[in-house]
Amino acid sequence: MSARFQLVIDCADPARQTAFWAAALGYVREPAPAGHATWKAYYRSLGVPEEELEEMADDDADSIVDPDGAGPRIWFQPVPETKAVKNRLHLDIKVADRTAALQTRREQVDTEVERLTALGATVVRVPEEPAIDHYAVTLHDPEGNEFCVG
CATH class of the missing domain: 3.10.180.10 (2,3-Dihydroxybiphenyl 1,2-Dioxygenase, domain 1)
Known part of the structure; x- marks a missing residue:
């Protein structure tokens, strides 16, 4: 049986990256999970500290999905360091x-x-x-x- 996976890309600005890659790949920004009006509300429900959510707008998504369900979910993980070397995966x-x-x-x-x-x-x-x-x-x-x- 094949494994399901998501692709994770470290970045400084998830909102900018989701906008670019959704347009580049024909993906859409992933809607907030059921029961949550926004991703920020969802992360609050998980107990993510407010200081980690300060930079995030209420309507920001940090992941994109294939609207046809064929491709993997792509999550843009915010990290403090900048990219320094060539990607090992592209x-x-x-x-x-x-x-x-x-x-x-x-x-x-x-x-x-x-x-x-x-x-x-x-x-x-x-x-x-x-x-x-x-x-x-x-x-x-x-x-x-x-x-x-x-």
């Missing part, structure tokens, strides 16, 4: 039609890269020459986490 966003000609796939990837940079991503690396059958662009999300579009 997301690959697949947008290119693997059955199409390389030039068509390159155009599909470049179009998605334009959309993601408009959302706050930064291009890190574009291959000077695509591989024989592969083209992918490396980007940073708003907090500097690497991901690829291919």
Whole structure:
């Protein structure tokens, strides 16, 4: 039997990260658990100290979910330290039609890269020459986490 999992991404600003990644992946901000009007109210019910909730707006979500239920939940865990080194794990966003000609796939990837940079991503690396059958662009999300579009 396969295991269920969530992906956890350390960050400084969960609200900014949930907004970016929900738009990037076609996910939605996860609604507060049943019986709670907001995530802040939910965390209060768990006994999270008020000083830890000071920066959180009442309507902030710190997780996103696939509206179709196919992909994993992604939780953006606030941490005090900033990102310092390259990720050991990163997301690959697949947008290119693997059955199409390389030039068509390159155009599909470049179009998605334009959309993601408009959302706050930064291009890190574009291959000077695509591989024989592969083209992918490396980007940073708003907090500097690497991901690829291919």
